[in-house]
Amino acid sequence: MGYENILFEVANGIATLTLNRPDKLNSFTSAMHAEVRDxxxxxxxxxxxxxxxLTGAGRGFCAGQDLSDRAVAPGGAPADLGESVEKNYAPLVMKLRSLPIPVICAVNGVAAGAGANLAxxxxxxxxxxxxxxxxxxxKLGLIPDTGGTFHLPRMLGLARATGLAMLGEKLDAERAEQWGLIWRAIPDAGLMQEARAMAEHFAVAPTKGLAFTKKAFQASYHNTLEQQLQLEADMMRELGYSHDYREGVQAFIEKRPAHFKGE
Incomplete structure (x- = not known):
């Protein structure tokens, strides 16, 4: 597929996906959804x-849905927003959560609506x-989709999640960091340098262990403590047989950098 709405490249173990509709603050259209899926x-x-x-081109990360991409004008046929969520946004969130690799988001500007929850x-x-x-x-009489009703209360607590969702006020990056919504707020000029440095770190890290960490944290949302402890045991058993565990231990003993294969 040739891309017109995103930029995509793979180099040295790092895939970089850039939302690329800067004149529209990288808001989503059906065409951009198709390209991101691909x-x-x-x-x-x-x-x-x-x-x-994952990042955005220009002065914004993503302004959510491009409302001009579907007929919502007065007098027109009502749009089935549920279909849009089921076809586009829900699968996008599930794919990002299920990828067996770390996913870094570099929010370079405004992240609004579905764009905020995509991050x-x-x-x-x-x-x-x-x-x-x-x-x-x-502001449109809707609810926070793209996983917003799931992630916000878990990350912020009910009071802050409800305030953000019902008031629609801007949350700046530094306060988002203070509240635990994001990992770090960075001076603008250094954002992509730090994001790429982190990507380079993960590109040579023990990928399978990181993927299992991601999976275990997600499972903890619905597991009992007993179930989670058993999951930890099962995962540690499998990881203990991996190349990367053996290499990590050997490198520690030999006081040298480890050479992980992601296996």
């Missing part, structure tokens, strides 16, 4: 990829200090 399928099936870096679906979120997060759904 790129993520390529990431999933390319065994050389050990980390995904929260990633494993580690870095944001430029000028960036803002806006749960803009309430």
């Amino acid at each position: 790129a993520l399928a390529r990431v999933e099936h390319d065994k050389s990829v050990r980390v995904l870096l 929260l679906a990633c494993d580690i979120v870095l944001a430029a200090k000028s960036a803002t997060f806006i749960e803009a759904f309430c």
